[in-house]
Amino acid sequence: MNPLIYLDYAATTPASPEVAQEMARYLTLDGCFANPASRSHMAGWMAEQAVEQARQQLARLIGADLREIVWTSGATEANNLALIGAARANPERGRHIITSSIEHKAVLDTCAWLEKQGYRITYLQPNAQGIISAEQLAAALTDETLLVSLMLINNELGSINPIEDYALLLRDHPALWHIDAAQAVGKLEIDVQRLGVDLLSISAHKFYGPKGIGALYVRRDPPVHLEAIIHGGGHERGMRSGTLATHQLVGLGVAARQAQEQMQADRAHVQACRQAFLAELDPQGYQAHSDLEQGWPGIVNLGFPGIEAETLMLALPDLAVSTGSACNSASIDPSYVLARLGVPRALALSSIRFSFGRYLTLEQAQQAGQQVQKALSSLR
């Protein structure tokens, strides 16, 4: 039996068995492998139908219209397309962008690039819980503000930004509004229509779909103009060219359908997992960077004073956990998210992110907590 306990669902989730099974039917000669853009034969039409069904499934999950979904290779590309595409297509709106200092690197690095192109970026600073308030946003908005980009659930902390408050504020401001919802789609109820958001990034592998596929929601009414960053055959209404990956999209669609059906059960499950895990830990032995009351229960970031995270992880060979985001785990710098929260460097270097998901059992969550507590006791 594999003793590994996977507690890194915020980095990626496994594809659900139904997703993997369905995907396999869209690859080989006896399956539906044709190019969905092929208009000259039945095989192409069938592939197109599969892609459009996936579009329907995703649109339904977030309350969008079919024509508002633009397929991308994931949330990184969706974030790039949202920011660069909106900046280039809307020069009359101004050259000021508002974001936060704890966004995913796919937003922060894109903003840094735009800064070099002459855009002015405001990086809002989160409070100790990792939240950007609507008041902070209001204070930063100007007549020159072209775009606001703030995430929904933070990938390192699980903090949940008050997007309903942003919605009220931005309804009366001409700035475009983008949400990086990679950690939230399929987990929290999202209704793009009710929010009035203009652009929203989605990644399938964060909700039990395959890696390498995602989407950008692009509002149609009133229409949001984007300049493409990938040019080619004019797919996706000219916003993103490239042959559509039928099998990936079918997988994304099944994952979206399952997420919608199981959203309440999934949430209750990760909440129970977090409880089972934390119940095994001595509360004196850690400091929670995550908000255990208001935050998303699937992500718990804990600091263990006096013990380096690297040392603790070496003592926990059966746990798959991480320090901060996967993209940065090659570096030994403390997490920039914790740094911006004001967590002292030593404590940041003693911090681990535990993230829970659908296929973790309560027994595993409990065992993981026991293993952490045992390792802490022996290291101290």
Ligand SMILES: *Cc1c(COP(=O)(O)O)cnc(C)c1O
């Ligand atoms: C995972 C993630 C991304 C990147 O998504 P990919 O599909 O892996 O490119 C972007 N933003 C957030 C908040 C994420 O968690």
